[in-house]
Every structure is written in C-alpha cells, then in structure tokens.
Amino acid sequence: MTSQDIDGKAIAADIRSKLKQxxxxxxxxxxxLATLLVGERRDSQTYVNMKKxxxxxxxxxxxxxxxxxxxTEESLISKIQELNHDAKIHGILVQLPLPKELxxxxxxxxxxxxxxxxxxxxxNVAKLAHTHTHGTRLDWNNLNSIPFPIACTPQGxxxxxxxxxxxxxxxxxVVIGRSNLVGVPVATLLMHxxxxxxxxxxxxVDPASVVKEADIVVAAVGKAGIVKKEWLKPGCVxxxxxxxxxxxxxxxxxxxxxGDVDYDGAKEVAGMITPVxxxxxxxxxxxxxxxxxxxxxRINETTC
Numbered sequence: 001m002t003s004q005d006i007d008g009k010a011i012a013a014d015i016r017s018k019l020k021q022x023x024x025x026x027x028x029x030x031x032x033l034a035t036l037l038v039g040e041r042r043d044s045q046t047y048v049n050m051k052k053x054x055x056x057x058x059x060x061x062x063x064x065x066x067x068x069x070x071x072t073e074e075s076l077i078s079k080i081q082e083l084n085h086d087a088k089i090h091g092i093l094v095q096l097p098l099p100k101e102l103x104x105x106x107x108x109x110x111x112x113x114x115x116x117x118x119x120x121x122x123x124n125v126a127k128l129a130h131t132h133t134h135g136t137r138l139d140w141n142n143l144n145s146i147p148f149p150i151a152c153t154p155q156g157x158x159x160x161x162x163x164x165x166x167x168x169x170x171x172x173x174v175v176i177g178r179s180n181l182v183g184v185p186v187a188t189l190l191m192h193x194x195x196x197x198x199x200x201x202x203x204x205v206d207p208a209s210v211v212k213e214a215d216i217v218v219a220a221v222g223k224a225g226i227v228k229k230e231w232l233k234p235g236c237v238x239x240x241x242x243x244x245x246x247x248x249x250x251x252x253x254x255x256x257x258x259g260d261v262d263y264d265g266a267k268e269v270a271g272m273i274t275p276v277x278x279x280x281x282x283x284x285x286x287x288x289x290x291x292x293x294x295x296x297x298r299i300n301e302t303t304c
Contacts, residue, residue, distance in 0.1 A: 019058050033062055117292050128185060156283030175187040219260035224244035
C-alpha cells in the first residue's frame with residue numbers, strides 16, 4: 001500500500017482564495033491583524049513575516065510590532081491593552097515562544113477574548129470545552145460557524161480531514177501529545193465530531209499499541225520520526241503536526257524539516273498522510289486569517 005498525500009498547500013490556498021473573494025466586497029474597512037514579536041529568534045521572525053505576507057495577499061490589513069529581548073512584561077501588556085481598544089485591530093497574535101523572563105500566561109490572558117485569534121485565552125478555551133449537553137449544540141461540522149476563536153493548528157487539522165473526505169464520527173482517534181496549543185484542543189474538536197478519542201503522552205504505557213488502534217492519528221509531540229510504521233493501523237489517516245529540523249549535509253541549508261512521523265515508512269501503511277512541510281503548516285496560517293476575518297465580522301456585526 002502507498003498512501004495518498006493530503007495536500008495542505010492546496011487546501012489552504014482554496015480557503016484563502018475564498019476569504020479574499022469575501023473581503024473584496026468589504027467597502028468600509030478591512031480586518032486588521034496585529035502581530036507582536038519579542039526578540040530576534042530567526043524562526044519566529046520567519047513565521048511572523050509569513051503571516052504578514054499572507055495578510056497582504058488575502059486582503060487583510062497587517063500591523064507589526066517588534067520588541068527587544070529585554071522588553072518588560074508591563075510594556076508588552078500595555079501595548080496589548082492599547083490594541084484591545086484600537087478599532088482598526090480585530091485580531092492580536094503574540095508570536096511564541098516568549099523569552100523565559102516573561103510570564104507567557106499573563107501576557108496571553110491580557111488579549112481581549114474577542115481579538116484572541118490564536119484561541120488561547122482561557123475564556124475561549126473554556127468555550128471550546130463546553131459540550132452544550134443540555135442546550136442547543138453548536139454546528140461542529142462547520143467550524144467557520146463557531147462563534148468564538150478556535151486554536152489555529154487544531155482547527156486546520158480538522159479542515160484537512162474534512163476537505164479530504166475523511167469520516168470522523170464513530171472513528172477511533174488517537175492524539176499524540178497533550179499541549180495546550182495542539183494536543184488538547186484537537187482532541188476536543190475530534191470529540192465534538194463524535195470520534196472516540198485517546199490522548200497518548202509521555203507517561204502512556206506502550207504507546208505503539210494504543211496508536212495501532214486508531215483510524216485517525218494526530219501526531220503533535222515535537223520529536224522527529226517518533227511514530228514508526230509499526231505503530232500504524234493499515235489504512236489509517238495520519239495528520240503530522242510536528243515540524244523538526246534534522247541535519248542533512250546534502251541540502252544547501254545543511255538541514256531539512258521532518259515531522260513526528262516516519263514519513264517514508266508510514267507511506268507504506270497509512271491510507272492518507274500529511275507531508276512535512278506542506279501539510280498542516282499552510283493550514284495554520286489559513287485558519288489564522290479566517291479567525292481574524294470572523295473576529296472582524298463579530299466585532300462589527302457585519303456579514304462582509
């Protein structure tokens with residue numbers, strides 16, 4: 001068996017194209033995304049530049065703010081509070097990680113929940129966890145309709161499954177990793193879609209046997225190639241969130257990017273798999289743009 005690649009670039013491009021068409025009808029103003037970058041980490045600078053470029057290409061207004069490595073927590077929070085009250089800004093993103101001297105939780109919590117396009121504010125996290133068991137359920141089959149921001153990468157994972165025609169309801173899903181950024185929210189989204197979900201983490205006994213039961217595997221642990229083909233159930237769908245740098249003297253840069261899954265081996269077993277790069281990464285940015293557009297609509301009470 002040779003698996004089919006899930007083309008995250010193409011799916012993300014389609015979503016961004018539809019957003020651009022939607023924004024072409026906006027006449028009064030444009031959605032505005034503010035990105036805050038602390039320090040001079042090259043990877044963080046690269047990610048921020050990619051987000052700014054995507055904004056311009058899609059038709060959003062981009063506002064960038066950079067701070068020195070030794071910025072005080074109070075100065076950073078003061079800027080965020082200013083942006084919370086800026087009518088031009090509809091989404092605020094603090095590029096992570098922050099320097100260890102800063103209290104990341106306190107900084108992120110200072111973002112207005114309405115402008116928290118990363119979906120990390122505790123109010124938005126709580127809303128995601130709410131199952132509405134005794135009330136009107138939200139339409140989790142249409143994430144674009146959810147009335148609050150959802151973390152970008154987990155949301156992108158679900159969209160990849162949906163756009164690839166993968167049935168989620170009733171399936172066994174295993175999420176490898178329990179981070180607040182990916183593991184827990186993507187497990188919650190899969191639960192909302194009626195999958196039976198298990199989270200594998202560093203204390204799980206015999207993780208390979210647990211993963212082997214999964215129809216859907218989401219790997220988000222940050223360890224290159226940790227998931228081997230022997231872990232996978234034949235025909236399963238693999239969403240590889242990991243992005244890891246490994247030495248490769250044959251490349252111009254001296255390294256290459258790989259996922260958490262042994263891609264070559266997994267291709268022999270899985271039914272579908274996301275490549276790294278070109279799988280989840282482009283979707284994360286597409287979901288950031290969509291979250292910003294939806295925040296703009298909610299704040300301005302418009303359908304534009």
